[in-house]
Amino acid sequence: MSNRQQHRKPATPRIPGWGRLLGFALAEGYLVALATLAAIAFVPVLFGWHATMVQTGSMEPHISPGDVAVASPWDENDPVPMGGVVQYRSPAAAEPDGIERLRLHRIVEANDDGTFVTAGDANHDVDSSSLKRSQITGQARILIPMIGLPGFWLNTGNYGPLILWGLVTLAALILAFRGPGRHPDTNDDSDGKPDLPEEEVAEERVGVTEILSPRRLDRRTALTLIGLAAAGSIVGTQVPVSSAAFSTRTRTKASWSVAKLPELTLGRAATYLLMAHESIQHSPTLGVGTTISGSVATSPGTKIEGFWPWDISGSTDRNTTGARNAKTDLMVLYAALDKYPATAIRDSVLSGTIRPGVYTSSTGRFTINGTVTLDGQGDPNARFIFRANTITSANGSTVVFTRGTKAANVYWRSTGDITLGSSSTNRGIYLANSHGVMQSRAELVGYLYSCTSSLTITRS
Structure with a gap:
């Protein structure tokens, strides 16, 4: 070595x-982190979702320029998400420069003609053009902040x-x-x-x-x-670019406050299956009465006639304190149902399967014909509201609940009469501003109220 x-x-x-x-x-x-955000933004596109890059600040502070919003596909039969952010196409006629654009704004109100009002969260004013259902291309579901800033x-x-x-x-x-x-x-x-x-x-x-x-x-x-x-x-x-629909004034670092919809609850009226403003008149057949599995009441009227003592399992309250309190809550509910914007206008004859939503009639009346299935789509809180001038269930018609629908979440509100036809099967909460009629052999799972008039019950 x-x-x-x-x-x-x-x-x-x-x-x-x-x-x-x-x-x-x-x-x-x-x-x-870059790869993860990019995957979240672009992978859903492979499954038919829509990714769009926000270009303006009209949705601040919730959505900022450079954010990417991913929207789920839209079906015209889907309920319009009131208060939700939707992606839609603004036609050239509605644009100042005459060029069709993709928009991303929140739906804040429904018009009587079936169109909707949109607004940016940072805008003082609502958008100047109404939104039609056919313009909606998707509902915003996922927001990926800043991932679109380079673009x-x-x-x-x-x-x-x-x-x-x-x-x-x-x-x-x-x-x-x-x-x-x-x-x-x-x-x-x-x-x-x-x-x-x-x-x-x-x-x-x-x-x-x-x-x-x-x-x-x-x-x-x-x-x-x-x-x-x-x-x-x-x-x-x-990635397609979304712009803000134009507004007369814009402010930053503020949010559009969507009017809070009133709570829907029977309150103290839930004690009574039947309640009327003036009277409840029962007509037995051959001395055989109608079975009422609960209480009945009138207020301010005091007339409840035609029932045998054993027909009503609960109490019979004629303008008692309990009845007056219930009537107060009933009127609150009746008014609250009118505040919910319609999600669709339907033909006067109801049939087939209906998904959750707020429905008004094209003719001012609803008639339940045959079997109507209310499909809750697995949501125990799924809500159905039907509003018309008159509501009638045809003889022998049936209302069926499926996939989570509950009677407490189904409302039938009439500004006039409600008639439950002979041998019909009815479910939900029926509120007539005028007269309520339950004909022979009709079945009701729920409640029947007359807010300003009387109820007539024929032996079932």
Whole structure:
């Protein structure tokens, strides 16, 4: 062994400094976050959803320019989401520049003609054009903040932030590709070259080979490719742009306050299955009466006639304190039902399957014909409201509940009479402003009220 070999010191691996480790961790976290946000924004598009980049600030503070909103597909038969944010096409005739645009705004009100009022959360005023159901393309479901900013900067010519973002992303890609690494210590001899024993030179070569092997490159390469794909998708993917429908004035850092809809509850009226303003008249057949599994009341009237004592399982209250309190709550409910915007206008004859919503009649009257199925679609809170001037269930007709529908969430509100036909099966809460009639052999699972007149019950 030569003297030169005797003075060589063994090489020991050097763990990279904390700065380099921290840089790699930050780069890795940044690229993973970038890829995750990009995936959330663009993967739903593969399943028929719509991604749109917000270009204006009319929806602040909830939605800002550069955010990407993902909307679920829209069916014209779907209930219009009052208070929800929808994506829709604004026709050229409604645009100042005469060019059709994609809009993203909140529905705040329904018009009597079946159209809807929209507004931006940051706008003082509602949008100047009404929204038709046919214009809606989707309902906003997912919001990914800031992921569309590079595209927004590119579209608006704001190149300063775009270049800065590009440099940061490039630096993260370089750090991720290089990784934290391992660097062996070296000892320079007099000729300036590393002074290593042959065994350790071989080991170093093996180390270099391992670092460059596909196995060692898996994580770095994958992370780099993921980062490149995410950055490329963010800038290169042509995501449709949503604008704010124009408004006379706009304010920032404020929200549009949607009028809160009144609560729908029977309150103290829930005690009574039958209640009338003036009277309740029962007509037994051959002395056989109608079974009422609960209480009945009148207020301010006091006339309740024709029932045998055993017909009514609960109390019979004639303008008692309880009846007056119930009447007060009943009138509150009747008025509250009128505050809910209609989601659809239906033909006067109801039939088939109906999904949750607020329905008005095209002719001013509703007639239940055959079997009507109210489908709650698995939602125990699914609500159905039917409003008309008169409501009639035809003889032998049937109302059926399915998939979670409850009688307490089904409201039949008439500004005139309500008639439950002979041998019909009825379910829900029936509120007539005028007269209520329950004909022979009719069945009711729920409540029947007359707010300003009387009820007539024929033996079932």
